[in-house]
Amino acid sequence: MDEEILSFIDNHTEDALRDLIHLVRIPSVAAEGGDSMERAAEAVAKMLEAAGMKATIHPTSGASVVTAELDVDAKRTLLFYNHYDVQPAGDLDMWDSPPFEPEIRDGRIYGRGVADNKGDLVSRIWAVRALTESGLDPPVNVRFVVEGEEEISSPHLEEFVRANRDFVSADGGIWEFGGEGLDGRQEAWLGLKGIVYVQLEVRGLSHDAHSSMSCILPSAAYTLVRALDSLKDPEENILIEGFYDDVRPLTEPEREAIAVIDVHEEEMKHHYGIDQFVLGLSGDALKERYYGSPSCNIRGITTGYQGPGSMTVLPAEASAKVDFRLVESQDPETILRLLRKHLDQHGFQNVKIAWSEGYPAAKTPVDHPFVEAVSRATERAFGHRPVIHPTSAGSGPLYLFRGLVPFVSVGCGDYDSRAHSPNESIKIDNFVRSAKRAVFVMDELAKM
Numbered sequence: 001m002d003e004e005i006l007s008f009i010d011n012h013t014e015d016a017l018r019d020l021i022h023l024v025r026i027p028s029v030a031a032e033g034g035d036s037m038e039r040a041a042e043a044v045a046k047m048l049e050a051a052g053m054k055a056t057i058h059p060t061s062g063a064s065v066v067t068a069e070l071d072v073d074a075k076r077t078l079l080f081y082n083h084y085d086v087q088p089a090g091d092l093d094m095w096d097s098p099p100f101e102p103e104i105r106d107g108r109i110y111g112r113g114v115a116d117n118k119g120d121l122v123s124r125i126w127a128v129r130a131l132t133e134s135g136l137d138p139p140v141n142v143r144f145v146v147e148g149e150e151e152i153s154s155p156h157l158e159e160f161v162r163a164n165r166d167f168v169s170a171d172g173g174i175w176e177f178g179g180e181g182l183d184g185r186q187e188a189w190l191g192l193k194g195i196v197y198v199q200l201e202v203r204g205l206s207h208d209a210h211s212s213m214s215c216i217l218p219s220a221a222y223t224l225v226r227a228l229d230s231l232k233d234p235e236e237n238i239l240i241e242g243f244y245d246d247v248r249p250l251t252e253p254e255r256e257a258i259a260v261i262d263v264h265e266e267e268m269k270h271h272y273g274i275d276q277f278v279l280g281l282s283g284d285a286l287k288e289r290y291y292g293s294p295s296c297n298i299r300g301i302t303t304g305y306q307g308p309g310s311m312t313v314l315p316a317e318a319s320a321k322v323d324f325r326l327v328e329s330q331d332p333e334t335i336l337r338l339l340r341k342h343l344d345q346h347g348f349q350n351v352k353i354a355w356s357e358g359y360p361a362a363k364t365p366v367d368h369p370f371v372e373a374v375s376r377a378t379e380r381a382f383g384h385r386p387v388i389h390p391t392s393a394g395s396g397p398l399y400l401f402r403g404l405v406p407f408v409s410v411g412c413g414d415y416d417s418r419a420h421s422p423n424e425s426i427k428i429d430n431f432v433r434s435a436k437r438a439v440f441v442m443d444e445l446a447k448m
């Protein structure tokens with residue numbers, strides 16, 4: 001079976017690239033909306049149908065979710081989660097070729113969305129197509145969930161998952177992103193951190209005052225800065241009472257997994273232009289913090305006058321955006337409540353949480369058999385086993401699928417793919433191998 005399928009994939013690389021180019025030409029920027037979203041959903045549904053699957057477009061209160069199924073009455077079911085929306089193109093002058101007119105140069109294909117996430121989507125559909133056009137049934141039932149709002153925090157995916165719990169329940173799932181690390185090795189990500197983000201606002205005066213009045217009038221800016229300072233000490237400890245109560249330490253299998261990861265400390269320091277990481281961390285301590293610790297970050301502070309020259313003002317208001325990345329078992333609503341309590345108890349009753357959003361973390365256990373299945377499939381397609389990351393430090397809607405499907409995230413990106421940036425691209429070789437890996441994942445899952 002292997003040989004036939006693999007040569008089908010090799011022989012149809014041009015067709016798959018044509019599909020990818022077709023999809024990238026549709027500027028499905030979720031942040032902008034418009035009729036491109038529906039056109040992209042329809043194009044995806046057509047590709048899924050062409051691969052021999054039964055596709056459905058589900059309207060939601062936002063962009064549609066496209067699903068597809070190929071039920072072959074197998075014991076096991078594999079679910080692919082992808083998205084057809086993309087980030088805005090950004091500054092067009094920074095692109096070497098137009099973002100929505102894909103171009104192939106030096107073995108890479110360039111265009112907005114090729115890495116995040118249309119390349120992955122097309123490679124997976126291509127894998128199914130390779131089987132069905134060779135007259136073979138996949139060894140597992142295959143399902144796709146392709147949403148159109150991932151880049152704007154998936155606001156309507158929850159309503160879809162709630163209404164379709166049976167459909168999204170599966171024995172294994174392949175999440176949207178992944179690829180090759182700095183050292184050329186494939187990487188597999190088993191989870192995503194949760195997040196709480198808030199907008200803090202202080203209004204001190206009814207209107208801006210002359211700065212000379214600061215000797216008798218309260219300062220919104222100082223109040224905000226002190227409130228922010230109260231959240232974390234210089235040793236990076238988050239000082240909100242109860243914040244760490246639900247944090248579980250990394251498991252022994254997770255420790256074993258991260259022990260063999262090379263995080264390329266020197267390259268990373270060089271990349272960010274720093275001499276050292278926080279607290280001077282390195283080695284295991286640095287990795288444990290990356291994979292196992294929550295964080296508190298100031299995203300932005302706005303207050304007063306920041307234009308040229310001087311303007312003697314005492315600003316009436318000040319605001320800041322703050323985010324907390326959460327690890328498994330921390331509950332965003334609890335964290336939000338603890339934050340409010342902390343502010344009140346420290347005399348910051350006048351610091352308002354004007355706006356907040358968040359969701360919990362989720363991850364698949366390192367020792368889950370599906371992780372091994374994906375590792376073996378990766379070895380068969382790429383010639384080596386992937387680096388296993390117990391979680392990514394980033395966040396995403398993975399939590400919606402908790403308890404329904406064990407997800408592993410592998411994909412066709414690489415260290416230089418520049419998702420969300422100008423000149424986004426993937427290596428065509430990884431695109432081809434990713435399609436092969438998807439076939440092998442089906443095979444390994446069937447044997448699991």
Ligand SMILES: [Zn+2]
Nearest residue numbers: 116151419420
């Ligand atoms: Zn993205």
